[in-house]
Amino acid sequence: MENAALLKAIIQNAIDGIITIDERGLIETINPAACTLFNYAPEEVVGKNISYLMPPPDRTQHDEYIRRYQHTGVPHIIGIGREVTGLRKDGTTFPFRLGVSEVAYSGRKIYTGFIHDLSRQKEAEEQLKEYATHLEDLVHERTQSLKETVTALQSAKEEVSLSLEKEKELGQLKSRFVSMASHEFRTPLSAIQLSASLVDKYAQAFKSDNIAKHVGKIKNAVGNLTTILNDFLSLEKLEAGKIEPTFTNFDLVKLSEEITEEMQMVAKQNQHIIYQHTGQESMVNLDQNLLKNCVFNLIANAIKYSGENSFIEFNTEINNNACTVVIKDNGIGIPEKDQKHLFEPFFRAHNTGNIPGTGLGLNIVARYTELMQGKIEFNSEVNRGTSFTISFDRI
Incomplete structure (x- = not known):
């Protein structure tokens, strides 16, 4: 008896609403919190179908759930965290999260609904x-x-x-x-x-x-x-001639891996940047900041002009003669008539459409490459993709 009294006190003082119904969907009990939410006194709802507290079309659908349960024995409403809408006495509605559990009691099944108001x-x-x-x-x-x-x-x-x-x-x-x-x-x-x-x-x-x-x-x-x-x-x-290259020795592979990781975070959905290095050596003597800017710009273009679910290849190679950086995509490509103007400032290819850009990026890449005594080349085909190659001779 003491446990039963304690349980009743907990239910009566619960912050969330608690309603129990029988197998036919008829309300058996309703706690004060639920009464406050729906603006009903207990005697106004006890004995009525739970759909009485639901607005259309939920009310009609619930009757179908009950008929289906009586036919199949499988309840539709068991679950936690389902968002539903309640109907107050004054006709207004409010959203709440509903958790329903099945309880076997005195040889029959009772369903307990826990109602958490989501209005705020x-x-x-x-x-x-x-x-x-x-x-x-x-x-x-x-x-x-x-x-x-x-x-x-x-x-x-x-x-x-x-x-x-x-x-x-x-x-x-x-x-x-x-x-x-x-x-x-x-x-x-x-x-x-x-x-x-x-x-x-x-x-x-x-x-x-x-x-x-x-x-x-x-x-x-x-x-x-x-x-x-x-x-x-x-x-x-x-x-203004304010940029002068500062040549230092640094690890090209380490820098490239850092760039790959950073650019992957801004790639489109299911775009993957694949980095690979060829050669036994990894140290180069270049301006690290200028090279990083060049690679960032080229990969950003590859991301921008390629679609989702695509691959962007990022390759570096160091051999006895040269250091080479290649960025290749399978994006929209560059029309042949536009290719001769590609490195001019403010120029943008005619097939870029509404894709944002200033037309300055490739001009800056080309000039940074030239400052480091390198050269930049590219191959492109419309709707097949573009490949940029930056190379530096090793002395």
């Missing part, structure tokens, strides 16, 4: 969605602003290139742009990236695919803007 959780999810949408709109505004600035810069370049004086004016304009971009764009981009990461972290508890999708869009947009900004900064330094 759903409200929090909606707030997170609204915040993610707000961040996405903010990134879009920044993107448009930067595109307008880039367009204005290109238009100015065409006008001021008519004379030496105009060239000087272009240099001043570009310097102002770089200074402005460094200060005006890097700080808000960092803030957006941090906020998106925090939203992603706080939203993990809700396991919402929509939130994860929108946060992913924000991070991708920030990544694209950062790439654009870095390309312009690199171009400015190159044209």
Whole structure:
């Protein structure tokens, strides 16, 4: 008797709602928490079918579940963590997580439903969605602003290139742009990236695919803007003669493995970067930062212009005559008529469509390679893929 009294006290004071029903779906007991959730007194629901607390179409479906159980003996409702909707006395509905267990009692089966209200959780999810949408709109505004600035810069370049004086004016304009971009764009981009990461972290508890999708869009947009900004900064330094290669001895295989691991994290779904080294030696004498930038750029292009479920080959080779780096993909390829312009600044192939890019990456790669006294070559075929080869003679 004491145990029974204790069990009754626990049920009566439980935070979550608890309802028991018989094999016909008729309510036998309902605790105070469940009464509060549904706004019913116990005598108003005891003896009624549990579907009385369900809105359409769940109510009709539940009757079908009961008929199926009576025919087959297999209950549909046994389970934990199913999200369903409840119907209050005033006609309003609310979401809750339902856990149902089967109990054999006095020679018959009783089903106990544990009801956990999800109203506050759903409200929090909606707030997170609204915040993610707000961040996405903010990134879009920044993107448009930067595109307008880039367009204005290109238009100015065409006008001021008519004379030496105009060239000087272009240099001043570009310097102002770089200074402005460094200060005006890097700080808000960092803030957006941090906020998106925090939203992603706080939203993990809700396991919402929509939130994860929108946060992913924000991070991708920030990544694209950062790439654009870095390309312009690199171009400015190159044209100003501020970049001088620093040759040091380093382990090419170790660097390549680090690059592969880092780039795999930003690859598309089921894209795999396969790295392989040929040769007994692994040490080279080059500018490590410039080479890393070149490889990053080429692999990023391979990821961008290849589809999901694809492979990207990344190979290095060191022999007695040369050091060679090869990045090969099976993406959209480069039209033959565009190939002669490929390394020109701001040039983009005609089949890139809406894929984002500045047209500066390959120009920067070619110039970095030249600074290290190397050469870059490529082979490409539309819809078959592209292969880039960077090679350096060994002295």
